[in-house]
Amino acid sequence: MRSGSRARILSAGALLLCAACESPPTVHPFDGFVMGTVAELKVVSTDAGAAEAALRDAYDELARIELLATNYSDLSDVSRLNADPDGNVVVSPETKNIFRIAFEVQAASDSAFCPTLGAAMRAWGFPDEPRVPDPALLRAALKKEEYDLGGVAKGFGVDRAADVLARAGPCLVNVGGDLAARGTRPDGKNWLIGVQDPRDPSRLFVTLRLPDGRAVATSGDYQRFAMVDGVRYHHILDPRTGQPARGVRSVSVIAPTCALADAWATAAFVLGPEKGLAALEAQSTLEGVLVEEDAEGRLVLHETSGFAAYVEERTP
Ligand code: AMP
Numbered sequence: 001m002r003s004g005s006r007a008r009i010l011s012a013g014a015l016l017l018c019a020a021c022e023s024p025p026t027v028h029p030f031d032g033f034v035m036g037t038v039a040e041l042k043v044v045s046t047d048a049g050a051a052e053a054a055l056r057d058a059y060d061e062l063a064r065i066e067l068l069a070t071n072y073s074d075l076s077d078v079s080r081l082n083a084d085p086d087g088n089v090v091v092s093p094e095t096k097n098i099f100r101i102a103f104e105v106q107a108a109s110d111s112a113f114c115p116t117l118g119a120a121m122r123a124w125g126f127p128d129e130p131r132v133p134d135p136a137l138l139r140a141a142l143k144k145e146e147y148d149l150g151g152v153a154k155g156f157g158v159d160r161a162a163d164v165l166a167r168a169g170p171c172l173v174n175v176g177g178d179l180a181a182r183g184t185r186p187d188g189k190n191w192l193i194g195v196q197d198p199r200d201p202s203r204l205f206v207t208l209r210l211p212d213g214r215a216v217a218t219s220g221d222y223q224r225f226a227m228v229d230g231v232r233y234h235h236i237l238d239p240r241t242g243q244p245a246r247g248v249r250s251v252s253v254i255a256p257t258c259a260l261a262d263a264w265a266t267a268a269f270v271l272g273p274e275k276g277l278a279a280l281e282a283q284s285t286l287e288g289v290l291v292e293e294d295a296e297g298r299l300v301l302h303e304t305s306g307f308a309a310y311v312e313e314r315t316p
């Protein structure tokens, strides 16, 4: 065989090998259900096999964090702490980190964020069977310091999943509207994310650009609630009263981590339009919007000074 044809055969072989593993950078998606809600993961890669493996690992990471922080399983770190508050319960480094962030935001939000509302949440029957509790029962529950990391653990899980997924390429992790972005889309533009209209969650009221290393989380009164005699009882409690916090319908926070975005969205929701906006503005790394509904059913937006820079499009 002449060396020229051997070279041609060799390069044809190399091309075939590359065709098996390499394609132009494309978005590889994965949908699942975790942390009580839908998860949508996307990663940009030229290697479909590597992308799929990373998507599975990232999803497993979400499930792993859920198992540490959930109140559903007696085996979770949180449940073991609650069962034996005075004992020497050993918890994972991740759980310690979630608690660190929770206490940090609690201190910075004048205790609007409160990770010890577990008994009060149970008195309200959240998440499975919401009901208005007996006032004496609720008062007693409020005095108990039972951990509930539901206001921050999802965001923390999103950060961890994004770290895992980013090993394969630029990515976007979305768990029930709490998102983290790494890198950009294949066209080099920022990831775009829609924020739900709290009056009609099937609509978006704003589309945001999420640059590399930014995260966003939303707390809303439409996520978990019960209607009793025309009153909406939802799952974000004012720690001072144990009642669902009133004043805003949703809050979205943009932050360097989704754990911070998640905890601050809950905190600002409790603080309400004025104090919530001031608290977000006081944190130099946070931007956000608090959404109120006026008497005529129109949305009134309270935005931090840097929020508009993230807005791609507003829905009229
Ligand atoms: P989010 O959807 O992030 O606003 O979190 C709501 C969840 O956080 C609830 O389902 C509770 O588990 C928990 N939670 C409720 N009220 C508070 C609060 N004031 N501070 C911290 N966590 C809360």
Ligand code: MG
Residues within 6 Å of the ligand: 150, 151, 152, 217, 219, 261, 262, 263, 264, 265, 266
């Ligand atoms: Mg939250």
